[in-house]
Amino acid sequence: MPVLRGAVTFSRFRVEPAKEAPSDIKRWLTRGLKSHAFEPIDRRSEEERAVGFVELENADSSEFPTSRLFYGEYALFAFRIDTIKVPAAAMKAEMTKWASAFEKENDRPPSRAEKNTFKAEVRQMLRNRATPRTALLDVSWNLKSNEMQIWATSRKVVDEICIALENALSLKFTGLTPSDVARTTGIDEKSLGPTAELIGMDLPASAVEEVSRVEA
Structure with missing residues (x-):
């Protein structure tokens, strides 16, 4: 918290x-x-x-x-x-296992209606287990x-x-937030951006010379 x-x-x-x-x-x-x-x-x-x-x-x-x-x-x-949520992998694994057992017991694959019925039962079972x-x-x-x-x-x-x-x-x-306050008070949001001086653009020539001297 x-x-x-x-x-x-x-x-x-x-x-x-x-x-x-x-x-x-x-x-x-x-x-x-x-x-x-x-x-x-x-x-x-x-x-x-x-x-x-x-x-x-x-x-x-x-x-x-x-x-x-x-x-x-x-x-x-x-x-x-x-x-x-019921994991798709868990649902697929349960359906595959059931279909294999069904075919072995009934000598035929399950019909679409039988698959849909069991799918609903499996989904409910997995929902009951899920945290x-x-x-x-x-x-x-x-x-x-x-x-x-x-x-x-x-x-x-x-x-x-x-x-x-x-x-x-x-x-x-x-x-x-600054943008919300600007909007409600009628201030142009563009004025909230960093100034040229802040990001080092459009510096006076004297300032550029001073920076060059320090770097040297």
Whole structure:
């Protein structure tokens, strides 16, 4: 959990309610996170992915009691992503083994319908055995300054978390990267690039002579 330890890589935003600010911030936030809490993948379904909010220090809990959600002026929680996939190699190996045994027992290869029926059974068996792959992305929200940090490197994942929070809490996000700030304040992004002096271009003749003298 990068909020408490680990690498420091995050996206930063200013957030505010899209509608009228709630009178009870803590209750509003707790209810919103619970409404989009993480639920495990149903292995009987076709879903390969499940997402939702969980407690920062307990990825299996989404109760969000005050003592585990609020830390001073901060709200700390996590976004959990579980994925489960049946390996193609495992599926192929099981089908090959079954087809060989079927042909030996019945003196004929299995029909397409028989293959499809067994394929569904094998897939379910392998889904039941598979261990979901879990990713936890931490969220740090300063309720006093209205600044939020999402501890993720993937732009796609950051956007997914923002959309989940918009749906859960009706929030409005404003990016706080230099390019975002420039865009919202009307500054031309080109002016954010390095100057000629910084990268060593268009130096005065006197400066060039001085550099040559030092190198010599």
